[in-house]
Structures are given as C-alpha cells and as structure tokens.
Amino acid sequence: MFQINENYLKLQGSYLFSSIAAKIRAYTELHPDKKIIRLGIGDVTLPLAPAVISALHDAVDEMAVQETFHGYAPDLGYEFLRSAICTNDFRSRGADITVDEIFISDGAKSDSGNIGDIFSVNNRVAICDPVYPVYLDSNVMDGRAGDYVPETERYSRVIYMPCTEYNGFVPDLPKEQPDMIYLCFPNNPTGMTISKADLQKWVDYAREVGAVIIYDAAYEAYITEKGVAHTIYECDGAKECAIELRSFSKNAGFTGTRLGYTVVPKQLKCGDVSLNALWARRHGTKFNGTAYIVQRAGEAVYSEAGKKETAAQVAYYMRNASYIRTSLLDAGYTVYGGVNAPYIWLKTPHGMTSWEFFDYLLEGANVVGTPGSGFGPSGEGFFRLTAFGSYENTKEAVERICRM
Numbered sequence: 223m224f225q226i227n228e229n230y231l232k233l234q235g236s237y238l239f240s241s242i243a244a245k246i247r248a249y250t251e252l253h254p255d256k257k258i259i260r261l262g263i264g265d266v267t268l269p270l271a272p273a274v275i276s277a278l279h280d281a282v283d284e285m286a287v288q289e290t291f292h293g294y295a296p297d298l299g300y301e302f303l304r305s306a307i308c309t310n311d312f313r314s315r316g317a318d319i320t321v322d323e324i325f326i327s328d329g330a331k332s333d334s335g336n337i338g339d340i341f342s343v344n345n346r347v348a349i350c351d352p353v354y355p356v357y358l359d360s361n362v363m364d365g366r367a368g369d370y371v372p373e374t375e376r377y378s379r380v381i382y383m384p385c386t387e388y389n390g391f392v393p394d395l396p397k398e399q400p401d402m403i404y405l406c407f408p409n410n411p412t413g414m415t416i417s418k419a420d421l422q423k424w425v426d427y428a429r430e431v432g433a434v435i436i437y438d439a440a441y442e443a444y445i446t447e448k449g450v451a452h453t454i455y456e457c458d459g460a461k462e463c464a465i466e467l468r469s470f471s472k473n474a475g476f477t478g479t480r481l482g483y484t485v486v487p488k489q490l491k492c493g494d495v496s497l498n499a500l501w502a503r504r505h506g507t508k509f510n511g512t513a514y515i516v517q518r519a520g521e522a523v524y525s526e527a528g529k530k531e532t533a534a535q536v537a538y539y540m541r542n543a544s545y546i547r548t549s550l551l552d553a554g555y556t557v558y559g560g561v562n563a564p565y566i567w568l569k570t571p572h573g574m575t576s577w578e579f580f581d582y583l584l585e586g587a588n589v590v591g592t593p594g595s596g597f598g599p600s601g602e603g604f605f606r607l608t609a610f611g612s613y614e615n616t617k618e619a620v621e622r623i624c625r626m
C-alpha cells in the first residue's frame with residue numbers, strides 16, 4: 223500500500239478565511255438589507271495599468287502570428303524581463319545583482335513555498351509570529367517543523383520570533399540558533415517595517431551563525447520612509463546569506479495575472495555548493511516558465527508609463543491606508559502600520575480578543591477585517607485592516623467604525 227507524506231497530517235486547519243466567510247454568511251442571512259464592507263482580504267481591486275494592458279494586447283497579437291509566436295518560455299525567465307528587473311529593482315538601488323541571479327516565477331507564494339526544496343529537512347527554521355502563513359505551513363509539509371503542540375499553539379522544532387508592541391514588531395535575534403530565517407518587510411500582517419540599520423544586524427547575524435535569510439519583499443513598493451531598505455541586497459554581505467522573494471501582485475496588481483521572481487546570488491554557498499545552481503536545477507525541473515504574455519506585461523511595469531501608472535495605484539492604496547490610520551488614531555484606537563505598507567494593525571480595544579472584535583465590528587459597523595490571532599499566537603489582541611478597497615468604501619467603513 224502506498225504511503226502519504228504524513229507531514230501533511232500535522233498541518234493545522236486554516237480556518238481563518240473560511241470562518242470569516244461563514245460568519246459573514248450567517249450575518250447576511252439574518253440581515254439581508256445590510257451593506258457589508260470588506261477590508262479583510264489582501265487582494266488588490268484596481269484594474270491593471272494601461273501600459274500593462276497595452277503590452278498584454280501586443281503580446282497576445284504576437285502569439286497569433288507564426289513568426290512571432292512563443293512556445294515554452296525559458297525556465298528561468300526571458301532575458302528582457304530579467305534585465306529590466308536587474309536594472310530597475312537592484313542596480314538603481316546600488317545593489318550589485320546580475321541577471322543570472324534572477325529567476326522568474328508565477329509569484330512569491332509559490333517561491334516561498336518551494337524554496338524549501340533546496341534545503342535539508344534537518345534545518346531549524348525561525349519565523350516571525352504573527353506571520354504570512356505560507357512560510358510555516360510549507361515547512362510543516364517539508365517535515366522541518368516537528369510536531370504541533372496544542373497547549374502552546376506552536377510546532378516543536380520551529381523557532382518563533384514574536385513581533386509585538388514591545389519590539390516595534392521587529393523580531394529580536396533568536397536565542398536558539400536557526401539555520402533558515404524567514405523575514406518579510408514591509409510586513410504582512412503587521413504593516414510595519416524594519417530600518418536598513420536593523421536589517422543589517424540580521425544580515426550580520428546570519429553570516430555569523432551560518433544561517434540563510436529568506437527575505438520576502440512583496441510590499442517593497444509601499445515603502446515611503448527614508449532609511450528603509452528596498453532590497454536586502456542594500457545591506458553589506460547580504461549576497462552571501464540571503465535569498466529575496468519579489469512579487470508583481472501588490473506593486474502592479476498582478477494577483478490574478480501571476481508574476482514574481484526570486485533572487486539567489488551566486489555568492490550564496492553551502493560549503494562549495496552554489497544555491498544559485500541548486501535553484502536553477504529545481505526551477506528547470508519542476509517549473510516550465512511563466513507565460514510570455516505575462517512576462518511582457520511585467521516588462522511594461524518598468525516602462526516610463528508603467529512606472530508612473532503603477533506608482534499612482536500604490537499611492538491610491540496608501541491614501542486609504544493613511545485615512546484608516548489617522549481616523550482610527552483620532553478616534554482613540556492604538557494603530558500600527560499603514561505608513562510603509564497597505565496594512566493597518568489595530569490593537570483591539572478593551573482587551574477584546576481578535577475574534578470578539580471581529581464580531582463587534584461585523585455587527586456594529588458591518589465591516590469585515592481579519593483577526594490577528596489567525597496569523598499566529600502573538601497576533602491575539604490585534605486586527606488587520608487592508609487598504610486595498612475603494613476610497614469610498616474605505617472612508618465609509620472607517621466612519622462607521624469611528625461612530626461606534
């Protein structure tokens with residue numbers, strides 16, 4: 223009889239979004255006349271930028287003609303896109319990344335889940351708490367997490383790094399020594415970020431203990447403050463210890479179009495073994511390339527018009543973020559995030575749990591957000607609101623919350 227990967231049985235049910243959906247369903251059945259505003263899910267709402275749409279149309283037309291038709295894309299991505307990324311996302315920031323260190327993919331979720339393929343299951347993994355759930359669950363699947371301990375709500379082999387009000391939502395260096403460290407800045411779900419100086423401390427630490435950093439910079443485009451690194455490769459020595467994950471989802475609205483990339487520097491080695499070569503092998507074996515038309519759309523994000531249009535979209539969402547943040551602060555709430563990220567991390571008032579506040583908001587304001595406890599034990603007592611809605615809905619939702 224065949225056997226399954228029993229690590230999957232250790233996964234804890236992800237009830238977060240299904241529980242939210244069930245609660246909304248139940249409420250709407252009882253109150254069909256109420257208009258519910260959703261500030262819960264981290265999906266964009268604005269349409270693709272005109273420059274991107276135009277590139278998509280052109281690429282589709284190319285596919286209709288024998289001479290310009292494209293079959294399988296190169297495994298690692300088309301040169302035109304890798305080179306636009308290299309120039310605009312790295313060279314322009316003084317980061318010495320080369321084209322052959324960039325691997326095009328269908329998004330940061332797949333890459334953050336798959337990157338574990340090139341690492342030993344014996345590695346100890348450190349993750350932030352609260353956290354984007356993919357880092358944890360993919361390590362559970364791979365067998366790196368140990369057993370789930372219900373009393374502590376934690377896995378036995380994972381090193382949890384609490385991100386709380388006390389450390390400004392930037393993790394302290396762990397007491398136990400990790401082999402793989404997952405960092406995400408600007409952060410989902412807390413909406414907070416790390417200064418370049420503090421990120422440098424992580425790079426120095428990783429090099430000292432021989433750990434690799436998996437750095438998720440999916441929200442890089444939302445950075446507004448000076449002194450925040452747009453890529454980990456702005457830090458000295460990062461090419462020797464860090465892999466960076468990037469996405470076109472939040473900077474250019476590609477959540478439904480699917481495009482991302484991963485940077486694996488050639489200097490990053492385990493003994494004599496180059497991780498760049500391992501990831502190239504993994505990518506070439508298990509992935510057959512991102513669609514030509516999507517890569518052309520990605521290239522258009524870096525055109526003059528594309529840059530302008532996508533920056534305007536980010537600004538639109540950040541206007542929402544700022545509105546949520548300042549209005550809730552004025553109303554007496556304790557609020558974090560929303561300055562360098564499209565997420566607001568709200569402290570629940572009067573000691574309510576995250577789920578109690580969810581019910582309070584749903585019933586009292588007909589507004590839906592995401593309970594912080596769904597992102598990890600240290601998220602209890604917090605609540606995430608996203609800035610990805612329309613300005614009108616966001617304004618109305620916030621006014622309702624403030625009136626409560």
Ligand SMILES: Cc1ncc(COP(=O)(O)O)c(C=O)c1O
Pocket residue numbers: 264328329330331332334354406410438440468469470471476477481482
């Ligand atoms: C931190 C983080 N990384 C990655 C992703 C997924 O990105 P993509 O759409 O490129 O798969 C998300 C999506 O919400 C995210 O919040």
